[in-house]
């Protein structure tokens with residue numbers, strides 16, 4: 001920890017997880033009377049909303065990541081340790097981590113969420129996920145390897161298994177991924193795999209619900225489905241995956257589909273650190289917190305973002321959606337509350353201000369819901385790009401992403417098409 005004569009008596013705040021919530025909190029606690037220690041098992045913050053662009057060869061992985069040390073180094077009262085937290089002992093106020101025991105006065109858990117397979121262990125073994133940069137790179141390599149594997153085959157039926165791309169879950173991640181894959185079919189496969197009939201490539205988006213983007217307005221859902229279908233994505237709604245093996249999947253209506261690639265984007269569950277089970281809501285796999293994000297039963301522990309379940313916000317009695325804006329707003333409030341705590345003032349409860357939802361579906365098409373307004377098309381796409389660029393951490397990343405998008409828009413090319421894993425199928 002960074003120590004000086006001034007700060008030796010300040011309380012130590014340990015923040016676990018430098019995602020949207022943790023990083024926002026740490027930035028806000030700079031120059032406050034706290035010693036802050038950020039712990040993360042990665043050495044970088046990852047901007048998850050653009051992971052699908054890494055998975056589909058539009059963006060390089062380093063343009064959506066930012067090293068924690070670059071953020072923390074100039075901060076006099078904030079330190080970073082790369083460490084995985086294994087469990088909490090709230091009695092002793094300490095954490096067991098991969099680098100040893102860490103003690104805290106106040107603990108903030110912001111460990112995010114992981115893919116939820118809803119107990120389907122076959123699917124967990126077979127499917128690919130999109131929650132981290134390494135998973136995004138894995139999807140990218142898999143996609144390119146399937147193209148390479150299909151190309152030399154003589155038999156179209158054999159090719160199909162390589163070229164059927166299945167995405168389960170038609171929320172924003174599934175929709176954006178499906179749109180990007182459909183663009184690849186139209187551009188990359190058509191122009192560069194000229195010995196491969198691009199019509200053989202199918203992108204199938206599956207969801208058990210009756211519409212895509214279920215959390216959006218009905219108008220945006222309809223627009224998104226229309227855009228997807230115009231791009232050639234097959235949207236199979238009111239359908240669930242009941243089985244899977246190395247050959248393909250079985251669906252609730254009895255159909256089977258041969259495929260090598262299933263990407264599971266059908267749900268998330270909180271990442272839980274053992275030791276605080278008394279406050280765990282097992283249904284949601286999130287820690288129950290009060291209106292100030294304090295863990296139920298322990299005023300020295302706060303939980304933020306995807307792994308927190310707050311039911312006191314009147315508009316969200318079942319908890320907030322697991323999105324970046326909730327994580328950021330909770331962190332901003334906790335910064336204010338910790339400053340109030342330092343001055344022995346009363347803390348303020350959290351109210352979520354929903355600023356809107358947006359999803360992009362291929363080149364020049366997006367859907368946006370803001371307040372009473374719901375619109376789609378080119379302007380929505382521009383707005384989506386602007387908002388995402390502005391939210392990226394780091395000026396360099398903003399410039400890199402803008403330059404890459406401009407190049408892609410003008411050249412119609414996804415250029416980052418390196419296979420970076422050995423062929424494993």
Ligand SMILES: Cc1cc2nc3c(=O)[nH]c(=O)nc-3n(C[C@H](O)[C@H](O)[C@H](O)COP(=O)(O)OP(=O)(O)OC[C@H]3O[C@@H](n4cnc5c(N)ncnc54)[C@H](O)[C@@H]3O)c2cc1C
Pocket residue numbers: 016017018019020021022039040041042044045046048049050051052083084085086110111112113130131172173271273304305306307322323324325327
């Ligand atoms: C593909 C994808 C697209 C998305 N698109 C959008 C979008 O368009 N808009 C939107 O609002 N939201 C979107 N989200 C959701 C959004 O990214 C999450 O809601 C947000 O990241 C939650 O922030 P968080 O701080 O709670 O957790 P995270 O940002 O997930 O951060 C958790 C951090 O904790 C660290 N960690 C976890 N466990 C440990 C441990 N044991 N020890 C140490 N460190 C640990 C992780 O390494 C990570 O850095 C998307 C998510 C995904 C996966």
